[in-house]
Amino acid sequence: MKFAIQVNEGPYQHQATDSAYQFAKAALDAGHEIMRVFFYHDGVNNGTNLTTPPQDDRNIVNRWSELGKEHNLDLVVCVAAAQRRGIVDEGEMQRNGKSAQNIADGFRISGLGQLIEAGIQSERLVVFGD
Amino acid sequence: MSETIKKFMYLNRRAPYGTIYAWESLEVVLIGAAFDQDVSLAFLDDGVYQLVKGQDTSGVDMKNFSPTYQALGDYDVTKLYVEKESLEERGLTLEDLMPLTYEDEDDDWAEKDSIRLVSRAEIADIMDEQDVLFSF
Numbered sequence: 001m002k003f004a005i006q007v008n009e010g011p012y013q014h015q016a017t018d019s020a021y022q023f024a025k026a027a028l029d030a031g032h033e034i035m036r037v038f039f040y041h042d043g044v045n046n047g048t049n050l051t052t053p054p055q056d057d058r059n060i061v062n063r064w065s066e067l068g069k070e071h072n073l074d075l076v077v078c079v080a081a082a083q084r085r086g087i088v089d090e091g092e093m094q095r096n097g098k099s100a101q102n103i104a105d106g107f108r109i110s111g112l113g114q115l116i117e118a119g120i121q122s123e124r125l126v127v128f129g130d
Numbered sequence: 131m132s133e134t135i136k137k138f139m140y141l142n143r144r145a146p147y148g149t150i151y152a153w154e155s156l157e158v159v160l161i162g163a164a165f166d167q168d169v170s171l172a173f174l175d176d177g178v179y180q181l182v183k184g185q186d187t188s189g190v191d192m193k194n195f196s197p198t199y200q201a202l203g204d205y206d207v208t209k210l211y212v213e214k215e216s217l218e219e220r221g222l223t224l225e226d227l228m229p230l231t232y233e234d235e236d237d238d239w240a241e242k243d244s245i246r247l248v249s250r251a252e253i254a255d256i257m258d259e260q261d262v263l264f265s266f
Contacts, residue, residue, distance in 0.1 A: 008266075113161055
């Protein structure tokens with residue numbers, strides 16, 4: 001099965017991203033394909049490399065990066081939602097005159113069209129949110 | 131933009147200003163309209179408040195995005211299902227909602243209502259027919 005995943009909530013505040021991660025991992029382990037993970041609303045906060053959780057807790061951001069690297073996942077952060085919430089890559093930093101970038105490894109910033117395209121191209125779009 | 135035509139439904143369940151879900155849902159709808167899919171919107175639970183007419187956000191200093199719903203017809207987004215029970219539970223009727231219309235190109239551009247009042251049972255059937263359900 002070719003899945004796409006949408007994550008609508010930020011890390012730690014809400015279990016949605018944990019559930020999405022566990023789902024993605026289980027689906028990949030079972031031999032399914034994840035064609036894209038799209039982070040929207042506060043879900044974009046899953047893609048900041050400034051996250052520093054206590055050492056005895058899971059690192060949600062790194063966990064996504066590692067899963068992405070292992071399975072070559074397309075981890076996409078919505079640009080409009082990211083701009084509101086201060087998630088910035090090199091290009092956005094320059095375009096908006098910001099002093100830093102903070103996009104985590106393996107994530108990329110792109111438009112909402114990527115979400116619609118994921119809905120069209122996948123066999124199942126699974127939404128994790130409130 | 132794509133050869134595949136899928137049935138896309140956007141579920142709107144939340145009030146317009148307490149959280150950003152309603153506004154960011156509308157942003158997806160507007161972008162998604164360019165993909166020429168079979169699009170519909172459903173307004174359930176507190177989501178029916180998104181369509182209430184006469185919204186005034188000056189007291190909360192937030193952008194009143196309700197006029198954007200009136201542009202949906204121009205984007206060929208013409209199926210807005212409103213759940214009857216959700217309206218009734220909140221003491222609302224169709225009269226309390228913005229008049230939203232579109233021009234039907236298959237019917238000599240006649241102006242038609244975009245809002246379709248449906249029961250909870252009907253909306254369940256409509257949801258069952260969809261290929262993609264976005265939940266906001």
